[in-house]
Amino acid sequence: MRTVDIIHKKRDGGQLSPEEIAFLVNGYTNGSIPDYQMSAWAMAVYFNGMTARETADLTLAMARSGDQADLSSIPGVKVDKHSTGGVGDTTTLILAPLVAAAGIPVAKMSGRGLGHTGGTIDKLEAIPGFRTERTKEQFLEQVRAIGLAVVGQSGNMTPADKKLYGLRDVTATVESVPLIASSIMSKKIASGADAIVLDVKTGRGAFMKSLEAAVELAEAMVAIGSEVGRETIAVITNMDEPLGPSIGNALEVLEAIETLRGSGPAELTELCLELAAHMVVLGGKAADVAEGKRQVKALLASGAALEKLRQMIAAQGGDAGVVDDTQRLPQARCRFAVQATAGGCVAGIDAESLGLTAMLLGAGRATKDDRIDLAVGLKLTKRVGDEVREGETIAELYMSGDDPDTVRHMTERAASAFTIRPEPVEKPKLVYAVVTRAGVQYYN
Structure with missing residues (x-):
């Protein structure tokens, strides 16, 4: 079995056998198949997709590439x-x-x-x-x-x-x-x-x-x-x-x-x-x-x-x-209010932007080796569909320090994640x- 033949087959829209998929996964895991060949295969999948059976075979091959938990000693349906x-x-x-x-x-x-x-x-x-x-x-x-x-x-x-x-x-x-x-x-x-x-x-x-x-x-x-x-x-x-x-x-x-x-x-x-x-x-x-x-x-x-x-x-x-007693949890040293820049109704909250703001505060990682601060983050006081007055608190930042420039940047960044419009907005479907x-x- 040759990797180039498997790439060629998927490039042309063919279906790979369980054996071909297992060969790819095992070879890439043990280093016998190089990055450039696996990249070519991944791009062929990107354009041509995989059947449900192929995808299941790929899933099982990856699951079997390392440790697997055996929960059979635990009674009941896990x-x-x-x-x-x-x-x-x-x-x-x-x-x-x-x-x-x-x-x-x-x-x-x-x-x-x-x-x-x-x-x-x-x-x-x-x-x-x-x-x-x-x-x-x-x-x-x-x-x-x-x-x-x-x-x-x-x-x-x-x-x-x-x-x-x-x-x-x-x-x-x-x-x-x-x-x-x-x-x-x-x-x-x-x-x-x-x-x-x-x-x-x-x-x-x-x-x-x-x-x-x-x-x-x-x-x-x-x-x-x-x-x-x-x-x-x-x-x-x-x-x-x-x-x-x-x-x-x-x-x-x-x-x-x-x-x-x-x-x-x-x-x-x-x-x-x-x-x-x-x-x-x-x-x-x-x-x-x-x-x-x-x-x-x-x-x-x-x-x-x-x-x-x-x-x-x-x-x-x-x-x-x-x-x-939740006070036993880590506590942030400082708290700062984020204020609405306009009055009206909260029409949207950019979840990704707020998640990145929390990361910048120290609550998350930009890379897997970053250390995190367990106490910091933010808390919303307004949700989509809520009425709000200009200057009213819409969120609170929990921070480890009170450097004025950092506080100003973070409060402005958090405020910009809120879209406020004059007209009423329905609560979103969950x-x-x-x-x-x-x-x-x-x-x-």
Whole structure:
């Protein structure tokens, strides 16, 4: 088998066999296939696409290129959740304990943030003492004991995907649906889940800017799940504005605790209940989404989900007292108001711009080696559709210092992310559609 023949075949629109795809992935991972040949293949895929079967074969080959979690010793259906990335997206910190409280084991491996999107592992490390690195035995035993663990991804999980993603990033082949879908799903399959719920973001703060592109990606990932025997559904959600008002690691942990107390932001709570209901159905604890939603609402109201978070923090060495006293979380030294430059109604909030502002404050990373400040970030006090007066506070910056030039630049940058118009604006839709192997169901 020759790499050049495989490139030629895909360049001309042919379908690759499982053996040809495995040859490519294994050869690129072990270094026998050079970057320039893999780049040519990726560009051929970019232009000619891949079938559902090819994409599934690529996904499995990448999943098998490194470590794979074996969750078979954990009783029950293991359901995982993945978000395609967004701003103010604190759902994992709420969903994991909520779903575990419903009796579904949650054995989750998460990543760190890069650029304008936050990472669950960074957020959890804002809890004093919380350990995100666990041995395989500790991870499995914790899930068996309390039904819940959230840890960092193994360093040798899907090495083929890591290498291919880095190549795509510098060869203008990132925006290929089969390559995006297989990248995401390879990590989920290597993580060992029996079923997967995907939160596919669309809008200005998301990678997929249009609803059509988000649905296309969701359909591709659901098809992969079906091909490899993992029940998969995708929920298409809005990221034209940050999901929750808080952007920053400790701030988002605080927001998650408030949500589990039943006093969280409406949009964040609504989406978590929607995603949790689907996870409960896939986990076999509810017959349909309506029943699943009734269950998780009751668990939220009873405090059972909050107690499950407390158990997870204690089990992973963290200070479980933060659940009752959030002042134990890292605190920013300075706070500054961002004021509206005009009166009217908030017509738009640029989520990506605010995510980048939080990164510049120190809450995120421009490169994977950057250190982050767990306390800093920003919090919105106005959302799309809210009325606002000129000079009224629309957000607050949480900063580590008070240098006047830096404060002025950051407050101006944050204010510029808000579009304010004289006429009233409707609140945006939160959930657009649900994609299953049966098709796309659009929400009214």
